[in-house]
Amino acid sequence: MNNIIQKIGIVLAALVLFASSSYAEPISTVETTSLELVSKSRSSRTTLDYTYRATFINNGSDANYVTGVVSSTSSAIQVIENSVAIGTLAEGIPTTSNDTFTLRIDRRTPFNSDALVWVFDAIDPISLDVGSTDIIINEGDSINQSYTVSYSAIDATNKTVEFSQQLTPINGVQITTTAPSLWSSSSTQDWIVNGTLSGTIAGQYTLTTTAVVIETGDAASVDTLITVLSADQPSYSLHAPLMAPSGIQLNQATEVFFSAQLDMENGLPAHLTLEEIDSDGNPIQIIGLLSDDGLDGDINANDGMYGATFLLTSNTEGNKYYRVSFFDGSQTFYTTLSNLAVVDFPTSTAVSNDDMLIESNDPLVKVYADHIIVSFKENISPQDIRNVVQEVGGTIVGSIPDLNIIQVGFKQKLYSELQALIDSYSLRSEVEFAEMSTHTDEVLYTLTIKGH
Numbered sequence: 192m193n194n195i196i197q198k199i200g201i202v203l204a205a206l207v208l209f210a211s212s213s214y215a216e217p218i219s220t221v222e223t224t225s226l227e228l229v230s231k232s233r234s235s236r237t238t239l240d241y242t243y244r245a246t247f248i249n250n251g252s253d254a255n256y257v258t259g260v261v262s263s264t265s266s267a268i269q270v271i272e273n274s275v276a277i278g279t280l281a282e283g284i285p286t287t288s289n290d291t292f293t294l295r296i297d298r299r300t301p302f303n304s305d306a307l308v309w310v311f312d313a314i315d316p317i318s319l320d321v322g323s324t325d326i327i328i329n330e331g332d333s334i335n336q337s338y339t340v341s342y343s344a345i346d347a348t349n350k351t352v353e354f355s356q357q358l359t360p361i362n363g364v365q366i367t368t369t370a371p372s373l374w375s376s377s378s379t380q381d382w383i384v385n386g387t388l389s390g391t392i393a394g395q396y397t398l399t400t401t402a403v404v405i406e407t408g409d410a411a412s413v414d415t416l417i418t419v420l421s422a423d424q425p426s427y428s429l430h431a432p433l434m435a436p437s438g439i440q441l442n443q444a445t446e447v448f449f450s451a452q453l454d455m456e457n458g459l460p461a462h463l464t465l466e467e468i469d470s471d472g473n474p475i476q477i478i479g480l481l482s483d484d485g486l487d488g489d490i491n492a493n494d495g496m497y498g499a500t501f502l503l504t505s506n507t508e509g510n511k512y513y514r515v516s517f518f519d520g521s522q523t524f525y526t527t528l529s530n531l532a533v534v535d536f537p538t539s540t541a542v543s544n545d546d547m548l549i550e551s552n553d554p555l556v557k558v559y560a561d562h563i564i565v566s567f568k569e570n571i572s573p574q575d576i577r578n579v580v581q582e583v584g585g586t587i588v589g590s591i592p593d594l595n596i597i598q599v600g601f602k603q604k605l606y607s608e609l610q611a612l613i614d615s616y617s618l619r620s621e622v623e624f625a626e627m628s629t630h631t632d633e634v635l636y637t638l639t640i641k642g643h
Contacts, residue, residue, distance in 0.1 A: 217620035220251030249280035256314040267300035319411040363392035390419035427455040438532035438592025532592035540589035
């Protein structure tokens with residue numbers, strides 16, 4: 192399979208305050224167990240409007256600020272009011288919503304609750320983005336930094352959001368921002384903060400930026416690594432490590448090649464140190480040394496690109512985190528973290544079989560009848576990916592783990608059946624997009640990143 196992957200960087204400029212959509216994480220572990228009729232009224236000679244409450248159960252971990260949206264696969268059931276505010280769903284405890292939804296049902300057709308399709312999301316009340324999490328400046332110099340604080344309204348009452356920053360160690364970087372200490376809003380809002388970081392004392396610092404909803408205690412926090420170089424210190428740029436492959440299978444020992452680029456005016460070190468780090472930034476173990484000697488996968492010696500291969504294994508799904516560091520004779524400098532995905536499905540794409548090519552609605556393009564491409568949203572777990580594939584249809588035959596792209600395979604289908612399957616995947620809140628795997632006479636276009 193030839194993969195064409197395009198990454199597009201987007202630079203955004205915005206007002207200090209503007210309305211925004213809610214920030215939500217899809218939940219695939221919630222199911223509806225029963226319906227309670229609240230009221231009914233006639234809407235026409237053949238249809239009645241029924242208002243229901245629903246009881247839900249969460250088979251996963253506790254979730255807060257949960258909402259459900261219902262749709263219908265039956266022409267005899269029209270959804271009039273589709274959104275239900277559920278609130279907190281504790282693991283394994285049935286919960287009946289106070290909120291209701293309304294269906295218009297054709298009484299000539301027996302009501303079938305299996306025709307109702309639910310999608311659940313948990314609203315994240317507060318989130319925080321920063322312009323850069325790895326900054327290098329010289330003593331006496333300054334750099335601009337921006338922050339976006341996003342509040343998603345959980346009800347109609349006014350909420351207060353507090354913005355704060357803490358530098359560790361406390362001296363060495365002067366921090367200036369345009370932010371007030373408090374904002375308040377009863378609706379979903381984004382606040383953009385412009386700031387300046389000025390290096391005063393050489394060293395390495397961590398700036399922790401935090402936003403808190405005071406009334407609920409919900410919080411978001413981001414760490415920025417700031418390196419201040421002294422005037423007589425060689426300037427450098429050390430990039431976070433890259434990995435090939437970008438993921439490994441659960442419980443399978445796999446050789447992974449790590450590489451990292453160090454741009455430095457002179458005096459390149461002989462090695463960079465590779466460490467495994469936990470998700471909170473605490474060291475777990477030193478994996479080994481990356482070298483720039485043209486050996487062990489390092490292509491060219493003394494070009495600033497360091498590399499080495501290590502045998503890794505993990506018995507836990509999720510992400511493993513790594514960073515690279517070097518000692519310049521007086522202090523140690525670190526990169527930001529890179530993650531290696533650990534999943535219980537194939538970590539490379541399966542080779543396409545040209546015998547499976549069929550005609551599409553474009554005479555110049557053929558499509559593969561035995562697989563499609565599904566891109567999942569960021570932070571969707573491997574278990575949630577498996578749940579979606581199991582529920583919608585197909586099996587996972589390949590993936591690009593760091594991009595959350597899954598190759599879904601199945602027995603040969605007609606073109607109309609492929610389109611129906613893609614439509615079903617596209618309706619899932621966990622999915623970024625789903626598309627056919629296509630082929631032209633010139634090149635096979637099987638993976639195209641959209642919206643990046």
